[in-house]
Amino acid sequence: MSDKKGVLLVNLGSPDSPAVGNVRRYLREFLMDGRVMDIPWLTRFFVVHFAILPTRPRESAEAYRKVWLPEGSPLVVTSKNVREQLQTRVDVPVELAMRYQNPSIELAVDNLLNGGVDEILLIPLFPHYAMSSYETAVEKTKTVLDRRAPGVKLVVQPPFFDQPDYIRALVASASETLDRGYDHLLFSFHGLPERQLRKTDPSGRHCLAASDCCAGSHPAHGTCYRAQCFKTVEAFVQAAGVPPENYSVAFQSRLGRDPWLQPYTDLELPRLAKQGVKRMLVICPAFVSDCLETIEEIGMRAKETFTEAGGESL
Template identity: 55%
Template sequence: MSENAVLLVNLGSPDSTSTADVRRYLKEFLSDDRVLDTWKPLQQFVLNCFILPTRPKRSAEAYQKVWTEEGSPLIVTSKNLQKLLQEKIEPTVELAMRYGSPSIPEAIDRMKANGVKNVFLVPLYPHYAMSSYETVVVKVMEEVAAKAPEMKVTTQQPFYNDPAYIEALYKSAKPYLEDEYDHLLFSYHGIPERHLNKADSSKAHCNVVKDCCTTCSPAHSTCYKHQCVKTTELFVKRAGIPEGKWSISFQSRLGREPWLTPYTDHVLEELPEKGKKKLVVMTPAFVSDCLETLEEIAMEGKEEFLEAGGEKFTAVPCMNEHPAWIQFMADKSLEWLNQ
């Protein structure tokens, strides 16, 4: 047995499309203090009195639209990634979800039972955000400290600007950019604006300095918006997309407080009025297709765009199991092994 293991961690999914399973999943997800980061009693009051009584049924209906015979698209794709990566590298490849199953504690128990001493943790998020990347790292380190303190964990840093990642993203998207289109929209998962300020340890850059996302600063290492902007800039340069033919938006907002703008649903309604009738949409915040890409963008987003006067809507799949993405993961794993 190998003393080394790679641990892939994605967001997670309900066990089924039943309202009960979706409610259980949402309760775990939205009880995370890095997702709904407010005073715990208030968080639980809002969750139990306003969100859980109604949202699980609506979310269950959305999941039913994208569910496959094998189960959740996110889980199925993540398991395929695990299998394909295992074929390329010697260390055991483990898979866990931050919420739901397979769980992080179960993965750590398996690795401990198999004598694993060194772990390469790969949060499956290209960009840093406290509600995605950070919560995965914190949860894994907490569980390792409690269950297997002798394990050494090395964490893959956000790879939003890694040239090999940009190349993999480009190769996976290239076939969808070959047909004529008027505009390319990069729709990233949104976060509350205050999360940017919270992640800026200096408290003197994000939303303080003019053009903060493009003005060099150490704060960029934990700035989600900057990292989304950088990924986009590098991609359009690699793909040769001219200025004025692309833009950035943010989706999946929750609640009434300000989130990163512009909002994707608003942009989809506005683009046809500006003569952008043939649209391509990419979702680079996600490496695996999920509810937010398949239902929110490829279904609801398409309907919104066409109803607003759009003529053609193309949703670019995530990298999923693309060979260039698998190779990127394999190369990162081998870099870790050779350190």
């Protein structure tokens, strides 16, 4: 057998366009994933099809229209640029796929297999481990590859939440804004339901059992989204020289009534504004590319929330 390797980058995904029908198709695939909405299948089906899809696609389509680029979805466009840049630096084929919608994992795997690869390095474009992002991308790829070419080796890149190159890239992306001066730096990570942290805890008893469960080192941290987020923050502030009193951490994008990781970004911003913070910086380290959650949710809606509460700039 030849020894030909290939690389597969996988990001979350986006609708093919901001049209309501395409947004509905994307949301249906995304929310029906049992690792995203981790409730019994029948309950999930009724919630998605009768509570969410009748209204959410139109609302989300409006948000997507605000951020859509001439070339397409910001997330897909940026991810394609990443693939192209990586391809210029390695001498093996590099393919890009989205966990949901297009380009699909099936298409990307087929392209690699048609090129004769017998080993694939899978790089999920998620710095932190979560069942609804990193894990679902890995498991979907395994399923596709097992069906198409079970003899092909799959090597999975671990989460890179504290890797020096990732931290340096984060600091570099923020350095110009940090140098302008600010009152407070908020690290806003995508939120998760608390139950999902407990589900990915191999010990079944560590995550969220105590207020300091993410401190220090513990085997559960290998699959703990919250602990890995805090490790990213620790590495960032050390590298960038941010004083402890000048930053905090929050979690955005919660959905539904179940408890999610706290504090919530949309509540922290007005609270900080009312405490006298005027110049707010927000960085979203869980996203490797700009997307709806960074451009519209933070750059537009969160900015409006902050300024209405007395802040001056975000």
